[in-house]
Amino acid sequence: GDAAAGKKRATACQTCHGMDGLSKLPEAPNLAGQVEPYLVKQLTDYRDGKRQNEIMNVVAKELTDADIANLAAYYSGIQIDVLPPG
Amino acid sequence: GDAAAGKKRATACQTCHGMDGLSKLPEAPNLAGQVEPYLVKQLTDYRDGKRQNEIMNVVAKELTDADIANLAAYYSGIQIDVLPPG
Structure with a gap:
């Protein structure tokens, strides 16, 4: 996937997931640094109806395979540091 | 949820998701710092079959509501820092 193209497409995701991949809502997961x-x-399962969510099934319906690859490249490419759990 | 109890239960999750919440497998998401x-x-949807995944549907079947709350407390409580995307 092309992370720069994904970043442009991610404007459709940012209300819930943030451009930085940090969730804005209790129902929405963080995406920053998520496994590509x-x-x-x-995203493919949401588009194809194999995973169910009212919002995501609508939003993902518009995505091509290239869009999905690009969005995954963008969000997975955000670097995260994890602090060791106590 | 009780994060300390969740940490003990998370030994069942660590092969795929790590005790630190970082995925060990391309199919498994990171859980570190994920929205509680x-x-x-x-986890509830996996247990109840509303979300489908061969492994998770089996693993989650064993979980009580308290287990789920505790596991969510543990993994969401792991601190992450996100580096601003380019």
């Missing part, structure tokens, strides 16, 4: 093939599968 | 109510909903 996982993101591709979830 | 999102985690509760996904």
Whole structure:
């Protein structure tokens, strides 16, 4: 996927997931640094109705395979540091 | 949820998701710092068969509501820092 193209497409995602991939809503997951093939599968499943969510099924319906690859490249490419749990 | 109890239960999750919430497999998402109510909903949906995944549907079947709350508290409580995307 092309992360720069994904960044442009991510303007449609930012209300819930942020441009930085940090969730704005209790129902929405963080996407920052998320595993790329996982993101591709979830977006594809939302588009194809295999994973159910009222908002995501509508939003993902518009996405091409290239859009999905690009969005996954963008969000997975955001670097995260994890602090060791206590 | 009780994060300390969740940490003990998370030994069942670590092969795929890590004790630090960083995925070990391309199919498994990171859980570190993930939104707590999102985690509760996904685990509940996996347990109840509303979200489909071969592994998670089996693993989650064993979980009580308290287990789910505790696991969500543990993984959501892991601190993450996000580096601003380019």
